[in-house]
Amino acid sequence: MNDIWAGLTSAFWLIATGDADLIEITMRSLQVSLSALFIASFIALPLGTWLAIRRFRFRRTAIAVLNAMMGLPPVVVGLIVYLLLSRAGPFGVFGLLFTPTAMIIAQVVIITPLIASITHQAMRDLWAEYHDLLISLNTTPMRRILTLITDGRRALLTAALAGFGRAIGEVGAIMIVGGNIDHATRVLTTAIALETGKGDFALALGLGFVLIGLALSVNLIIHALSRTERRGRW
Amino acid sequence: MVTTVLPVEMRGVSISKGRKSLLGPIDLTLGTSGFTILLGPNGAGKTTLLKALHGLERLDTGTITWSASDTVARTKQAYVFQSPVMLRRSVRANLAYPLSILSYPKDRMDHAIETWAERIGLTDALHRPATRLSGGEKQKLALARALIRDPEILFLDEPCSNLDGRSVKDIEALLQAAHRNGTRIVMATHDLGQARRLATEILFLFNGRIHEEGPAPQTFDAPLTSEFKSFLNGDILV
Numbered sequence: 001m002n003d004i005w006a007g008l009t010s011a012f013w014l015i016a017t018g019d020a021d022l023i024e025i026t027m028r029s030l031q032v033s034l035s036a037l038f039i040a041s042f043i044a045l046p047l048g049t050w051l052a053i054r055r056f057r058f059r060r061t062a063i064a065v066l067n068a069m070m071g072l073p074p075v076v077v078g079l080i081v082y083l084l085l086s087r088a089g090p091f092g093v094f095g096l097l098f099t100p101t102a103m104i105i106a107q108v109v110i111i112t113p114l115i116a117s118i119t120h121q122a123m124r125d126l127w128a129e130y131h132d133l134l135i136s137l138n139t140t141p142m143r144r145i146l147t148l149i150t151d152g153r154r155a156l157l158t159a160a161l162a163g164f165g166r167a168i169g170e171v172g173a174i175m176i177v178g179g180n181i182d183h184a185t186r187v188l189t190t191a192i193a194l195e196t197g198k199g200d201f202a203l204a205l206g207l208g209f210v211l212i213g214l215a216l217s218v219n220l221i222i223h224a225l226s227r228t229e230r231r232g233r234w
Numbered sequence: 235m236v237t238t239v240l241p242v243e244m245r246g247v248s249i250s251k252g253r254k255s256l257l258g259p260i261d262l263t264l265g266t267s268g269f270t271i272l273l274g275p276n277g278a279g280k281t282t283l284l285k286a287l288h289g290l291e292r293l294d295t296g297t298i299t300w301s302a303s304d305t306v307a308r309t310k311q312a313y314v315f316q317s318p319v320m321l322r323r324s325v326r327a328n329l330a331y332p333l334s335i336l337s338y339p340k341d342r343m344d345h346a347i348e349t350w351a352e353r354i355g356l357t358d359a360l361h362r363p364a365t366r367l368s369g370g371e372k373q374k375l376a377l378a379r380a381l382i383r384d385p386e387i388l389f390l391d392e393p394c395s396n397l398d399g400r401s402v403k404d405i406e407a408l409l410q411a412a413h414r415n416g417t418r419i420v421m422a423t424h425d426l427g428q429a430r431r432l433a434t435e436i437l438f439l440f441n442g443r444i445h446e447e448g449p450a451p452q453t454f455d456a457p458l459t460s461e462f463k464s465f466l467n468g469d470i471l472v
Contacts, residue, residue: 132290133319137332138308147331151322 007205011213014206022207026214029187032100032174033167034218036107040167041160044112048119048159049145049152052127063120069113074106078173081106085177098179103187106173111163118162122155123148161219168215188214239302239310239386240266240418242287247296248442249282257282257442259296264387264420269413271429271450272422273462274439275471280422281316283439284389287420288313309336312380314390318372320364325356328364328375332383350378353408370401377405381412388412390421394428406432426466430454438462440471 014022051063083089085097085105096102126148134144149156171189178185180194188211195204241263248258257279264270264287272280285291287298288311300307312332321328329347338346351357354374359367364375373393380388390409394402409432413419423429429436429450436453438446438461446453446462457463464471 129319130321132313132315133321135290136288136313137335139335143335147321 003201006202010202010206011209025186025188025191032103036104036167037164040108040112040115040163044115045119045156048116049123049148051120052123053144066113066117070117074110074170074172077109078106078176081177102177103174106177107167111167114166115159115163118159119156122152126152239300239307243299245297248294249291250294255442268434269432270420270435271433272437273429278439279442280439281391284391284422288389310386312385312388314376314380314393316392318376320372322365324361325364326360328379329382332379336383346382350382354378370397377408387418392422
């Protein structure tokens, strides 16, 4: 109980004093996770929608694989990305290992299946509702996808926020590919792991509360901007 | 209206699901004008026939031939479902959607939307979510969304089921106006009174086949088949 109280106090002082290190790693956390979210959403939203409306031979297998990939262990993803980006790996020439870009790549791999799978579930129900109408109106496949994405945007927002939640709280993969280098690749989660390892539980908890506050704030801001949960809307 | 896709001919059309035959074999020609009412008990094949004509059902056998290419025919027909499907958008956006597919210019689109909103009495509701309309309003909006692109042929699948008298009257008025303006209408209904009010031609289906076909007054006055006589008498057909 004392540790939790000390953590809360620590979090308060870190924020109240505008701690430079805290601001830096918080901004880096946001930069990495929001970049990963943007890229993953760009891939996963059309992919999930396409899987909902398109019938092809191995569709069930593809959906099963996608759902299974939601449970990808982050450390394994981190290890694979590490091997791909290391000097001896196929993409070593780009020199991306231990950079925020490597952390973004790892997070994209982790959250894309999650966003695509939730998108697929939501779009499948909407497609069942719209199917006959959109066929009847002689729409092209591309227009069907765009219509579903537009009209199912609130469900897609939920999918994206689930992806953000997974990304911002992820530690295993980004620790491996980022290296937790001070002023370079340190983010909130890796800083918490470091401080816990050092035995500074108060600071670790303080950073933890900042992380929770950050995740809540981003969710609330996105909900406010997209005008969900308001009366008189869908 | 210059008709380019009618008449349409069905030849030897049959549809089944698994081992169960749903329709056919059917031979049918729909001419360039008229208000055809499909009558028949539940499971007679009315919806399947409408969906087959509209291209929403895969045919097991037979052909459907329009008087224009299939691509053109697709753009000249519209369908109103028994349960109106509302896009999760405003009333205005629902009316705009089919026009945007046809790449209508904005001024023409705005004019058409305002005209149709007035006809269906939803001018004040243009910015309301369509999913929040009443059942009757939804069906009128679905009908307006179908008619707004000026189809040559309109298919309707029991559009007035579960609606109150006021809404039924409004929808029938819209359909009669569309018919007067030259839209070919093919509609399934259970309601014999409605069939007598609207039809110029009757098709009676039973067990997936056409049992009676002809001009409305004569067909009602002198039915040729025992099944249609029983149906008109309100008997249960099995």
